[in-house]
Amino acid sequence: MQQALVIENLTKRYKDFTLDHISFSLPQGTILGIIGENGSGKSTLINALLGLIPADYSQLELLGKDIAAHPNLIKQDLAVIFDDAGYDENFTPLQIGKFLSHVYKNWDADSYRSYLKRFDLPAKKRLKTFSRGMKTKLEFAIAFSHSPKFLIMDEATNGLDPVFRDEILDLLREFSEEENHTVLIASHITSDLDKIADYVAYIHHGRLLFFQSYDELQNEYGIINCKKSFLDNLNPEDVVYYRKEDYSYRVLVKNRYSLKQIFQDVEIHSADLEEIMLFYAKGEKLE
Incomplete structure (x- = not known):
């Protein structure tokens, strides 16, 4: 089975915190849930994977490519959803879509408009009029509109009502059922991960306490x-x-x-x- 993510001895040191020698491999076509308390290192790990912060490691591969050697190739097949989107509040969803059509080679404008309609998002209203939940829905519309192979989410379902959160979980499961699609989701809402996770990693005070399949956890x-x-x-x-x-x-x-x-x-x-x-x-x- 091909590995979507390979991490060996990833370490990030701060003055008062260390993400300490994290190692695991994640097969393609699966959903990984990363759990841990606030400040445990979940976001630090994701930021290091994305190259947003420097870190030490023996090996770091995403979709079979070395992250340091092929960052641009990887980004085309990668979608990332953070708790805070970071788009200019004066933009509209339509303006964001036009901009992203020049960023992603696989951008599908029809699919994007379809998701905006499905999520009841006004295409011509500025983001500053959107609620937090609406902004998160927009992030999912963007993520699913450029055919990513790997979706990374950091506390992305925060602020969503239970009905829409359940719809997102169904979308994620549907997405991962295609063999080359993989999801990594860091969340403190463990009940969500109970519904969809194939693997679970628990990070506590910067250390990986376990990485196991969800079925093993349930059976053992x-x-x-x-x-x-x-x-x-x-x-x-x-x-x-x-x-x-x-x-x-x-x-x-x-x-x-x-x-x-x-x-x-x-x-x-x-x-x-x-x-x-x-x-x-x-x-x-x-x-």
Whole structure:
């Protein structure tokens, strides 16, 4: 399987923060969700991938090309949506479309107008009259109108109402179903990623704590609510993290199907991304 993104030992050092030796590979035709607290390094990683900030690395390839050696070729096949668009507020969507037709060789004006209509965006009104959600919708209309092979989104669904956010998730899944289309989305809305992610990367304080397929996370991890006596009898190798609550313990375990065979009367329910993230960020290790 071809890799859409290859990162080896990507490091970015600031005075008070370090994105520390990030390494993973992402297959083409998949959706990667990057999760992490505010300030964990998600945006730093994306900015380094895009060459917006300098960083050190052993290897950095996007769509099979070295990012430093072929930036212009890569940009033609790349769409990026940030939380803040950055277009001149006096421009209209039609003016932006005309400008971008000279930027992207695959720009499809008919498709762009179709998305503007689909998203109920007035083509001739200035951006300064748009709400935050409308500006985000415009970003998606732009992204889908020049046939990108790789879509990168940094907190791009912030400010969208639940109905339109769900429509965007459907669009992303549809987009990624074509074999050469790949999506990377950094978001703190983990429920969105539960719906569409094929892979999940969790960055915490600048370090990559895990990179796994979503199916592996769902099949491997489980949560047990129990008393201290039960926790003490668990094999530490099966316990990822535990959290003490008022009257019980919540335990994130791996090998949940094997444990279910051993503890047949114990409920072990699956863990969503928010629960896993909280265990990794605030949980304790069983000694």
